[in-house]
Amino acid sequence: KKDYKLVVIGGGTGGFAVTSKFAKKLGKGQIAVVEPNEEHYYQSMFTLVGGGLKTLEQAHRPTGSLLPDGVDWIKDSVAEFDAQNNFIVTQKGDKVRYDFLVIAMGIQLNYEKIKGALDALKHDPMVCSNYRPPFVSKTFEAIKNFKEGNAIFTLPNTPIKCAGAPQKIMYLADYHFRAMGKRHNANIYYRTSLPFMFTVKKYADALFEVAKNRGIDVAFRRCLIEVKHESKEAIFEDLENGNIETLKYAMLHLVPPMSCPDVLTKHKDIVDETGWVDVNKDTLQHKKYPNIFALGDCTNLPTSKTAAAVSSQSRVLQRNLNALLDGKPMKAVYDGYTSCPLITTKGKVIMAEFGFDQEPLETFPINQAKERRFMYHLKKDFMPHLYWKGLVKGHWNGPKYLRRILHLGMSK
Ligand code: FAD
CATH class of the missing domain: 3.50.50.60 (FAD/NAD(P)-binding domain)
Structure with a gap:
């Protein structure tokens, strides 16, 4: 047909x-x-x-x-x-x-736009990327096999899906390095093309604190342009002045331009x-x-x-x-709702929820910029059911009505 x-x-x-x-x-x-x-x-x-x-x-x-x-x-x-x-x-x-x-x-996903990235993902077990299977399978292996040196995490200079994901994996790596007793051997670098940690200020501030407290070296407006896996080098362009920064890596988690x-x-x-x-x-x-x-x-x-x-x-x-x-006027209006469960370590999540105007649109009447265990379980244990049984089956329409109830009708 x-x-x-x-x-x-x-x-x-x-x-x-x-x-x-x-x-x-x-x-x-x-x-x-x-x-x-x-x-x-x-x-x-x-x-x-x-x-x-x-x-x-x-x-x-x-x-x-x-x-x-x-x-x-x-x-x-x-x-x-x-x-x-x-x-x-x-x-x-x-x-x-x-x-x-x-x-x-x-x-x-445009991995080929970073020179040498696909080669490195193919040949270097310590270069990984959560954005595509099978590269995602390499990530935990790289974390487990990390011994010492620089662990680098990147965010590209284009819109991407789930803009929090490039740093969530960094916090989990930080957790595992600590659990394995290797954190003192690791320099963790976050190199992001954005001028901030996150688009919404409330969560950006909270994440900046998290990174600072974990001893992570953060630099904004840095874009990964090349990976040389033979010499284990990651090359970044400073988007403000065009300067080049070359960092040696022991582990590299890269996110492709999209x-x-x-x-x-x-x-x-x-x-x-x-x-x-x-x-x-x-x-x-x-x-x-x-x-x-x-x-x-x-x-x-x-x-x-x-x-x-x-x-x-x-x-x-x-x-x-x-x-x-049905030949009737269209009345439904999208409010821009989006959300990003920002895992900040094993067991903790900052639950970012916001709308078009980059203003928080939080479901729960508590400060969601705080790291919380409840939100972690929501993300890890509840959301998979919500996805498979709710969202892709057409039954989950977002938390708008729950938000209204929990805010006693006083939320948007
Ligand atoms: P997709 O679900 O990607 O579907 C697009 C489909 O189109 C694919 O199946 C593809 O095969 C198909 N397609 C492409 N080209 C063609 C073609 N030419 N012809 C026919 N079909 C085609 N979201 C959250 O809400 N919370 C999170 O915590 C979160 N974390 C994430 C972490 C990672 C590492 C990644 C990669 C994503 C994450 N996301 C998260 C984002 C989320 O997965 C996407 O935003 C969501 O899947 C978008 O849905 P979509 O239908 O637009 O695209």
Whole structure:
């Protein structure tokens, strides 16, 4: 079959959240999900995998097992969009027509943009990256095998998904080095392209204190541009003045530059001038094509790119697309909700939650910038269930109503 009421591109977090919400309403054979991968990864767990607190095995399920009844799975990649004529073309050359399209293609990892990074990830067991399996499997091995010297953690000069992840793994490494009695042999460096620890000041201040108290050497506006694994050197550019800093590493956790997928950016009618899918930030409807919606990491929504953000976005998208299908006005408005459980050591989390204006939008009526054990268990033990049983099944819409109840109706 090559003609659908709804086609969803991407079987990741956003793709399944939306597909599950519409499967019953639209009925058998009306929805197709286009996704090339056999395995679906719960990427938020990668920090815990790299930190030795979960296994990679626990972080994925077969894509087919998440597919709601009656939904067709097109096991292929999208190669072309023809938004004016309502069809997409897959890599294998199949033309698939739609009435409505949802784009949820995530973010592209551009490891090749750091000279020598892929070589180092391939050949040096002490170079790792939580952002992609199988590199994430190298992280805990590197932490365990660390003996002495510089342990370096980086954040690139582009938007990334889960902007807290590059430093969460650093705090877990710090924990393990201490537990193994090796911390005094380690110099931990955080080199970030950002001018601060985190986009929201409240959490940035708290994280700066954490880093200071752990004896971590932090430098802002430093961008990793090259890795020389034969000489074990990481080369950084100072983004303020162009100066070069070369650091020897014993262990290096690197995060690649990221972008909207190339298949999208080559279609200038689909992306905005900054190269992200151009949606209305209130409704999630495409600005040019009213029968296209998008959510998640590939969009230009001015908020932090997380699965938590996708949970709130999926509900807004559902309500607005439903309204459109029923010929009613679209009323749901996205508030920019996003969240980042910032693991600061084994057993502690600062739970960052905020909206469009970078203002905290906290669920619990307590100071969430404080390191808390309760939040750690929420992240490690509860959120995986919320993901597999709630979010990708279309049942979890973010904590908006819980937040209102816990704040006795006085929260946004
Ligand atoms: P994805 O879930 O990445 O899905 C995109 C899908 O599109 C993929 O399945 C891909 O195969 C598919 N696709 C790509 N190109 C094509 C194509 N051409 N044709 C068809 N399909 C295609 N979020 C949190 O909320 N909390 C956290 O603690 C957290 N920690 C993280 C830690 C790490 C290390 C990482 C990597 C991510 C973390 N995230 C976290 C972020 C979260 O995983 C993403 O924001 C979320 O998955 C975004 O959902 P998405 O649907 O936009 O993209």
